[in-house]
Amino acid sequence: MSVLDVTDLVKHFPIHGGLLQRQTGAVRAVDGVSFSIAKGETLGLVGESGCGKSTIGKTVLKLIEPTSGKIVLGGEDITALKPAAMWPHRKRIQTIFQDPYSSMNPRLPAGTIVGEPLENFDIARGKERDERVAKLFERVGLRPDAMRKYAHEFSGGQRQRLGIAKALSVSPDVIVADEPVSALDVSVQAQVLNLLIDLQEELGLAYLFISHDLAVMRHISHRIAVMYLGRIVELTDKRTLFSTPLHPYTEALLAAATAPDPRRARRKKAIVQGDVPSPANPPSGCHFHTRCPYATAECKVVSPPLREVSPGHHVACLLR
Numbered sequence: 001m002s003v004l005d006v007t008d009l010v011k012h013f014p015i016h017g018g019l020l021q022r023q024t025g026a027v028r029a030v031d032g033v034s035f036s037i038a039k040g041e042t043l044g045l046v047g048e049s050g051c052g053k054s055t056i057g058k059t060v061l062k063l064i065e066p067t068s069g070k071i072v073l074g075g076e077d078i079t080a081l082k083p084a085a086m087w088p089h090r091k092r093i094q095t096i097f098q099d100p101y102s103s104m105n106p107r108l109p110a111g112t113i114v115g116e117p118l119e120n121f122d123i124a125r126g127k128e129r130d131e132r133v134a135k136l137f138e139r140v141g142l143r144p145d146a147m148r149k150y151a152h153e154f155s156g157g158q159r160q161r162l163g164i165a166k167a168l169s170v171s172p173d174v175i176v177a178d179e180p181v182s183a184l185d186v187s188v189q190a191q192v193l194n195l196l197i198d199l200q201e202e203l204g205l206a207y208l209f210i211s212h213d214l215a216v217m218r219h220i221s222h223r224i225a226v227m228y229l230g231r232i233v234e235l236t237d238k239r240t241l242f243s244t245p246l247h248p249y250t251e252a253l254l255a256a257a258t259a260p261d262p263r264r265a266r267r268k269k270a271i272v273q274g275d276v277p278s279p280a281n282p283p284s285g286c287h288f289h290t291r292c293p294y295a296t297a298e299c300k301v302v303s304p305p306l307r308e309v310s311p312g313h314h315v316a317c318l319l320r
């Protein structure tokens with residue numbers, strides 16, 4: 001059963017220019033994206049910088065309003081909910097950030113920070129809150145006496161554990177994790193990823209996990225959606241993606257990331273030549289045609305739909 005269903009999601013940011021600051025164009029950050037996430041499942045979103053990953057995360061969290069499309073959380077359509085109406089649903093979808101420190105008040109003890117949502121959502125106060133917070137600390141691998149410490153006294157990995165404890169405090173169904181381990185040392189990354197996996201197994205959490213790092217994706221995701229310029233170009237289970245990538249862009253990403261010989265890696269990397277085009281002015285047809293080694297004349301004009309080419313394996317390419 002899916003806990004999050006996103007259909008044809010579009011988010012365009014207007015560009016204003018000229019003396020009168022009229023709208024002169026739009027950044028097509030997310031340009032028609034659909035996916036579902038099941039209870040207990042991790043869907044990874046991967047792609048180069050600027051392809052729209054964080055915008056999808058912020059939109060499903062309703063931190064920004066979608067331009068169009070539909071977001072259904074636990075069977076309820078939350079697309080058009082205004083902040084007040086959205087409030088009760090916020091318990092069910094929480095987030096953890098790349099840099100949890102920036103969202104933590106440096107003057108509050110860690111226990112108060114983690115317990116904030118319990119008060120805000122009227123779940124627990126006073127002694128009951130403290131007991132719940134102590135359990136959360138234990139659950140994420142922090143000692144209960146750390147509740148009295150301040151955010152600056154924790155290491156990066158411990159702060160991410162605090163962020164996870166805070167997100168968990170309201171018992172969400174879905175967690176949007178936007179590059180949660182990118183700022184951490186590789187050894188600490190694995191510890192935090194393993195904690196997230198344990199919590200998922202224990203609590204049946206669904207994760208929308210955003211990362212540009214394929215090794216991280218491979219560790220944590222069940223299914224992976226590869227994004228290019230605001231669109232999903234390939235979506236399938238992790239094993240199939242790494243063994244049988246079908247989209248030329250996925251092929252290039254994998255070749256660049258996994259080649260054992262660095263000289264070969266450099267040569268393969270050349271498959272994704274040039275810079276990512278601007279989402280304010282994306283190429284016609286298939287967005288990837290300007291960098292694709294296999295592009296045909298048709299690719300310049302026809303925008304390929306995301307098709308299911310074998311059970312559960314979706315690809316948006318005219319040639320596959």
Ligand SMILES: Nc1ncnc2c1ncn2[C@@H]1O[C@H](COP(=O)(O)OP(=O)(O)OP(=O)(O)O)[C@@H](O)[C@H]1O
Pocket residue numbers: 013027028029047048049050051052053054055056212279
């Ligand atoms: N508030 C905004 N106003 C205007 N443009 C925006 C806004 N937020 C994002 N964008 C643009 O939308 C596009 C997608 O940005 P987004 O942050 O979603 O990418 P991303 O895939 O998360 O990249 P990264 O890997 O660097 O985090 C980019 O071109 C970005 O500049």
Ligand SMILES: [Mg+2]
Pocket residue numbers: 053054055
């Ligand atoms: Mg981002």
